[in-house]
Amino acid sequence: MALTLYTLLIGATFLTAGTVKGAIGLGLPTVAMGMLGVVMPPAQAAALLIIPSLVTNIWQLFSGPHWARLCRRLWPMLLAVCLGTWYGTGVMAGPMAGWTSLMLGILLMVYALVSLVNRQARVSAAAEKWLGPLAGLVTGLMTGATGVFVIPAVPWLNALALERDDLIQALGLSFTVSTLALAASLAWHDLLTFSALGLSLLAVIPALAGMFFGGYLRARLSHRVFRRCFFLGLLGLGMEITWQHLA
Structure with missing residues (x-):
């Protein structure tokens, strides 16, 4: 039972997370980690999201023709993501593992508030050269420590003033690299078991079903309304996780 x-x-969880990703182009690991983080340790939840996240992000990465150009532009950031994830996973696996739930709750609240404010920054070409690796390093540290790889990657990519289709591909590229880096780091720290991979593989089915349903919703609902409800929900979820840790 x-x-x-x-x-x-x-x-x-993965049906819901896939629906969100299908509707707005991101959010699968964030929703999955937020919902699963209420009932299991972040390291266990992160292991479950590996395959659904990888499959859906590769699908998103190759949704357009410019992935190679984006790789050439973003490789410094992506390399820093890998390095940061490697070190960040040590937090998830080390003596501070009990604090990762609190970090996850805070991260969800920050992400939701930043997205609700929706202030669009812009980055110059000169600043991109040194800010890109910094954004990647911080993203990697957050990925390794919490399993969520949206802060500051998503605001950073938004600030590059990419075309909409290029932005969707860039998000897919960043998320794919983050997922692979997280999988490698979890395996190195003995946090990725065969049983977890088996459940992760099964989770692909509801995740893809959710993506199709999310695409259906996206075609029929106001994107602005759905987006606001999504981030308000994430804010509440982050508050709940944080409260559980502090109570």
Whole structure:
């Protein structure tokens, strides 16, 4: 009975997370880590999201023709993401592992508030050369420590003034590299088991189903309304996780 409920929870989580990603182009790991983080350690939740995140992000990466050009432009940031993830996973696996839930809750709240404010910054070409690796390093540290790879990667890529289709591909590229780096780091720290990979593989099915449903919603609902509801939900989720840790 407990195993059945556990499986249903994972399925519902990835169906929801896939729906959000299909509707607005991002959010699968954020929603999955937020929902699963309420009932399991972040390291265990991060292991479950590896394959669904990788499959959906590769799909997003190759949704247009400019992925090679984006790789050439963003490689300093992506390299820094890998390095930061490597060190950040040590937090998830080390003596401070108990604090990763608090970090996840705070990260979700920051991400939600930044997105709700929606102030669009712009970065010059000169500043991009040194800010890119810095943004990648911080993103990697947050990825390794919490399993969420949106801060500051998403605001940073938004600040590059990319065309909409290029931005979607750039997000897919950043998320794909972050997922691969997280998988490698979790495996190195003995946090990625065969049983977790098996559940992660099964989670691809509800994640893809959610993406299709999210695409259906995107075609019929106001993007602005759905986006605001999504980030308000994330804010509440982050507050709940943070409260559970501090209570």
